[in-house]
Amino acid sequence: MWNCEVLSNRFGDLIGVQHMSGKKKVTVITPVLKRGSGSVHISVAEAIGKRIVRGEFLPGTVLPNEAKWAADFKVSRSAVREAIKILMAKNLLVSRPKIGSRVEPKENWSLLDHDILNWYATAPNREEFLLALQQFRTIIEPEAAALAAVNHTESQILAISEACRDMATAPSLSERTAADVRFHLAILRASNNELLIPLGVIIDQALNNLFVLITRRAKDLHHAQGLHEKIERSIRLRQPQAARVAVRNLLANSDSLIK
């Protein structure tokens, strides 16, 4: 008689089923596919991708072959192949005939990809990850704001100002966070350097991971709002240096909330 325990992490998604026989714990974990949301190949890509990103398959190792994934997940080989193509496109692995799919060195991963960041956020080293995110923001955002102060168009500054107002009037914390993200993305767009725009995923990720830490005290929220408005005004008045400084102040403020 087998005794099965369903494993799940603190984020609530299923990791697998651990089989036990008496006291002997069998190490084989049968992966379980989270069905229902989206199509099958997306779910498979997510399942395999998460396991790679979490370090279950180290760079250089070859994954089980397509037939095995298909059997494990109880899906067709085609679905597995499409999933693997997705992971290939994100440079998590390369696959060659007879060899199989080999996990690429971490350097090649498209870490700035929306999905990979999400998978990464569920990985063990969360604090370290959050600090890297914030450090990245302090590199990008002051300069983006300075560029926005110089280059923004009329409609772009309108978007920034509107997001800033939405932050002030947001009824809930989650809506405030959404407006916050909109605010920073609007600044990236207003920089009018299209290469900066993909970095929005970093901001999105950071703010949505940070907002649980943000203190709900009205005083702090009011202070943060003032910092945002200072950024908005500097950009609107086309003062790049002031914008740079204002963004640095804001980021220093949220950094202080982490530590």
Added chain:
Amino acid sequence: MWNCEVLSNRFGDLIGVQHMSGKKKVTVITPVLKRGSGSVHISVAEAIGKRIVRGEFLPGTVLPNEAKWAADFKVSRSAVREAIKILMAKNLLVSRPKIGSRVEPKENWSLLDHDILNWYATAPNREEFLLALQQFRTIIEPEAAALAAVNHTESQILAISEACRDMATAPSLSERTAADVRFHLAILRASNNELLIPLGVIIDQALNNLFVLITRRAKDLHHAQGLHEKIERSIRLRQPQAARVAVRNLLANSDSLIK
């Protein structure tokens, strides 16, 4: 009687076949697949991806359906589907039943992806693109160098110094460029912020597009070498501010070569 003209761009890859009947030029361009290099689905993804990136299918429009692509390229529908999954993974499009594959707004594209960057480099607006690349570098690289000056490990500074020496002793211009790329990537790694590493594709792209513009005069090369060595020394001696300034000088120098 039909008169066909094979179209190719200045990079030598085939774009399509333009059919002509007398003086009436038919606008339909039959896509041609560049076979031979890599697998079919990769080629298909590249062919479709390039056409999207070049603006042939504007954001919001739906692509021809899978059966049509399969017929046009004379490949199986499975191959087309795998190609489309690749483009989905890079956020160029979303595909849903009954709707088809719709091109995503440009904002969502993973522009920092290696492949997309390459496809982008073959698009019409090259000069603009190069300027955006260089602007991006001036945002990232000074700060990366400053971080590297603070955080680098022993082996990391060794890699930087070695690449710097390789630049000086490189026998050919292409080898010099390769060492140049290695140098800047080594600095990104030495920053020890893993989110910065994916930005290496920007540097790679910039340098490999720039090197055709670089004057071959020995004096200029010697000057550039001095600028690189100044960066190397500042990082090695753990002087972040000096490193920042040195990188800015280098980038200003290469900017002057463009204009």
Added chain:
DNA sequence: CAAGTTTTATTTGTAGGATAATACAGATTA
């Protein structure tokens, strides 16, 4: 025995067909 050569086995790559699910558009009905 050593070194190269051929064969074999394993895995991904490609093809094409069958069926299901989905979502929009238009017809039908209350």
Added chain:
DNA sequence: TAATCTGTATTATCCTACAAATAAAACTTG
């Protein structure tokens, strides 16, 4: 008119079969 049903086009999924590539084993041959 409004709600519901039905048709239809398209992707989603699954399946089977075969092709191509290549690592490893078996086999020559000097």
